[in-house]
Amino acid sequence: MVGTRALSPNQAIVLAAVTNLLGALAGTAVATTVGKGLVDTQFVTSTTLIYALLGSTSWNVITWRFGSLPVPATPVRGLIGAAVGSSVRGTWCCGPNQ
Secondary structure, eight states: OTTTTSSOHHHHHHHHHHHHHHHHHHOOHHHHHHHTTTSOGGGOOHHHHHHHHHHHHHHHHHHHHTTTOOSOOOHHHHHHHHHHHHHHHHHHHSOTTO
């Protein structure tokens, strides 16, 4: 919308912020689908979430910086992969019986 000059950059940022907030408040269907059965919530701690966010951010920066890599680069794939990876790691090293 900014490229076509329909909105100024500031208007586009405000529009994006408002619609993202409304989308987050409107429902949790995507979060429920992603979280349901994907990882065992027993192993998800705040450390797991921090590592998932760091892994996702790192993946996005790497794929952005080296754009010619023939790998999927969407933020959702990065976040889901990081969440699964950090949860698996948490299960292996810090299971409930350890």
